[in-house]
Amino acid sequence: MEKNSRVLLVDDNLGMLETLSDILESHGLKVDTATNGQEATQKFQVQSYDVAVVDIVLPGISGLELIRKLRPDHPDTRFIVITAYTDTKLAREAHEENVVGVLYKPLDPDKLVTMVKGLVNG
């Protein structure tokens, strides 16, 4: 499996995927995108990622279920959770998962870039 400094963005909102991937690529990062858990799992079967930025609410399995499913086979991947719903049960659960951070939408792009670059370079 190829190992590059890569980032996977998982969000069912195409606007989020387009803008965030352009921003992260502008900072020299290699970015792939997926719109649901199944697509994300398939991408992980082809290669591993240093960082995965995962929205909590996804069609099919939730972002948190996806992280729990991926973790055993990809122990080196660091996960960042993003969500638009600040007070849902899932958002509270996200804080209890072993993730690097939980960021609320509207995101501060600078904060996300700093967080991702720190993980990739660190």
Added chain:
Amino acid sequence: MKKRTRSGKTKAADGQLALQLGEERLKAERLATIGLLASRLSGELRQPLSVIRNAIYFLNIHLSTDVDDKVRKHLGIMLREINGATRLVGNLSYLGSTRPPERGMSDIEVIVAAALDHIVRPPEVRIRLAIKPDAMLFCDPSQVRLALANIISNSAQALQSEGEIKVICTQTATETRIEVTDNGPGMTRDVLAQVFEPLFTTAEHRTGLGMTIVRHLVGANGGTVEVKSEPGKGTTVLLRFARFEHETGFPTKTNSAHQAKEG
């Protein structure tokens, strides 16, 4: 045995109390419904706001240095309006929120600067800051920022055109005080009495949720809110937070009570 009868006066008082309790229950139910709807709406609105903010960020980092200043100015205007909308969305989500504050030592100057970034004010409205350097507050900075943004936004709205808003922060060994004062038209006693009522507003295009949220957020961070206002004499909103031992470096009289409350 003769049945005891209650006096007419007592019955009337009981009726009054029942009516009052009924009104309180209705008010609580109404607020709960509004909270649920508001929380869902805010989640939906966060998506497009986030995408637009990302797009503005991308354009800003890719604009060449010789781009017309007006182009940058317009991107700045878009960002400012997005921040204003984000504040409203934040208000909506906190209405239905039960999330406890994530409190930590936070720089008050940074919180006030971020609050000012989230308000839309006419250029004629001057802001004067007098914040004790390095003043820290044990709080959830995003919540206190949102509370201050609401207060400052209300002041800017009250001033309408020219005027001044002062944000003053002082600290004693036991207390942090953040005071927002404007020299606007002030409020009548009737308006002042309703200032924390949900949906109460004197402006047609406002939600009337700002001060309800302010009290909720400040209370969640262990503070209190006082509003002083008189027609023609402007308005002052005072936030008071008790200081903790780890903030001041030495024991304070109020610490033990507050820490016990924190549990």
